[in-house]
Amino acid sequence: MPELPEVETVRRSLEPSILGQFVRHVILDTPSVWRGADPDTVTGLRITFSKRRGKYLLFFLEPAGTEGLAYWLVVHLRMTGRLTLQGSPDPVRLHTHVRIELGGKTPQPVWLIFQDTRRFGHFSLVPAQSADQLPDVLPCLGPEPLDAAFDAKVLGRQLFGHGRLNLKAALLNQAIVAGIGNIYADEILFASRLAPDRLAGSLDEAEIGRLAEAIRDVLLRAVEQCGTTLKDYVDGWNRKGSFQHCLMVYGRAGQPCRRCDMTIQKKKLAGRSTHWCPACQPYLPA
DNA sequence: AAACTAACCTGGGGGC
DNA sequence: TGCCCCCAGGTTAGTT
Numbered sequence: 001m002p003e004l005p006e007v008e009t010v011r012r013s014l015e016p017s018i019l020g021q022f023v024r025h026v027i028l029d030t031p032s033v034w035r036g037a038d039p040d041t042v043t044g045l046r047i048t049f050s051k052r053r054g055k056y057l058l059f060f061l062e063p064a065g066t067e068g069l070a071y072w073l074v075v076h077l078r079m080t081g082r083l084t085l086q087g088s089p090d091p092v093r094l095h096t097h098v099r100i101e102l103g104g105k106t107p108q109p110v111w112l113i114f115q116d117t118r119r120f121g122h123f124s125l126v127p128a129q130s131a132d133q134l135p136d137v138l139p140c141l142g143p144e145p146l147d148a149a150f151d152a153k154v155l156g157r158q159l160f161g162h163g164r165l166n167l168k169a170a171l172l173n174q175a176i177v178a179g180i181g182n183i184y185a186d187e188i189l190f191a192s193r194l195a196p197d198r199l200a201g202s203l204d205e206a207e208i209g210r211l212a213e214a215i216r217d218v219l220l221r222a223v224e225q226c227g228t229t230l231k232d233y234v235d236g237w238n239r240k241g242s243f244q245h246c247l248m249v250y251g252r253a254g255q256p257c258r259r260c261d262m263t264i265q266k267k268k269l270a271g272r273s274t275h276w277c278p279a280c281q282p283y284l285p286a
Numbered sequence: 287a288a289a290c291t292a293a294c295c296t297g298g299g300g301g302c
Numbered sequence: 303t304g305c306c307c308c309c310a311g312g313t314t315a316g317t318t
Contacts, residue, residue: 002311002312003311003312006311055312076312076313077311077312078294078311078312078313079295079310079311079312079313080295080296080297080310080311095296116295117295117296117297118294118295118296118297118310118312119294119295119296120294120295120312120313121312139313139314161287162287162288164287164288165287165288166288169288169289172312174312174313181311181312182310182311182312183311184311228311230310230311231298231310231311232310232311233311250311270289271289271290271291272312273309273310
């Protein structure tokens with residue numbers, strides 16, 4: 001489920017309630033979702049910083065005094081993971097895997113709850129050098145598309161060497177650009193008027209420019225709308241996103257294109273269902 | 287290098 | 303109502 005806009009929305013919704021809080025207690029209901037250092041290691045540490053990198057959420061945990069190690073708590077929600085806040089550890093809803101009690105800043109404790117139906121999501125707890133140095137448990141990730149530095153030149157450089165990869169696969173490749181998943185890949189390609197099966201190496205300069213612009217534009221608009229809720233996704237306070245109302249192609253196979261009325265097509269590409277408008281996104285450049 | 291499959295999991299929907 | 307198959311927002315590993 002969660003792609004960059006959803007993960008960013010979760011991060012922003014959690015931040016005010018968890019920054020500056022101390023970890024009081026970690027209840028690990030499903031041990032297999034936890035990797036790295038023992039959960040008890042973080043008891044007494046304070047959350048001082050949160051960050052998103054691609055689809056990863058990172059929390060920086062610092063010791064209260066000068067003694068002890070700092071840690072990164074790295075979370076990936078995969079398809080159905082949810083990170084929400086509640087006032088108590090109960091009720092324990094179905095598919096709850098981790099419950100973390102936070103306190104110290106607020107009079108009442110706050111509980112950070114991790115639920116994940118499919119159990120693909122996971123936590124990694126790793127020692128940290130500094131908040132500037134991201135942990136090496138993160139895989140190789142491409143540039144952040146919402147960073148100011150991201151532009152056509154950066155995208156062109158990232159695509160170089162992947163000339164024979166189709167655009168759908170290229171956008172889904174986290175090492176080329178971080179944070180794009182199946183929904184936004186299709187929406188981005190529609191916005192840039194490029195066919196999903198065009199090869200990355202076949203783009204001219206103008207097309208790379210359109211693609212870079214569409215990546216930023218679609219993701220920014222989706223963040224403004226607090227993400228896309230199709231089924232499971234909610235933010236830290238159980239609120240749904242609203243970008244599902246803005247989708248132009250994803251999930252619209254057989255329906256008329258919102259721009260030209262042509263029927264939206266669907267086929268499997270890069271192993272994922274891919275939606276596009278054959279008129280707005282002709283295979284051959286217009 | 288890239289395409290393809292299966293794997294990790296659970297649940298929902300469609301067809302019969 | 304129930305069963306079977308396919309599908310799902312992600313990623314990795316193994317194979318051709």
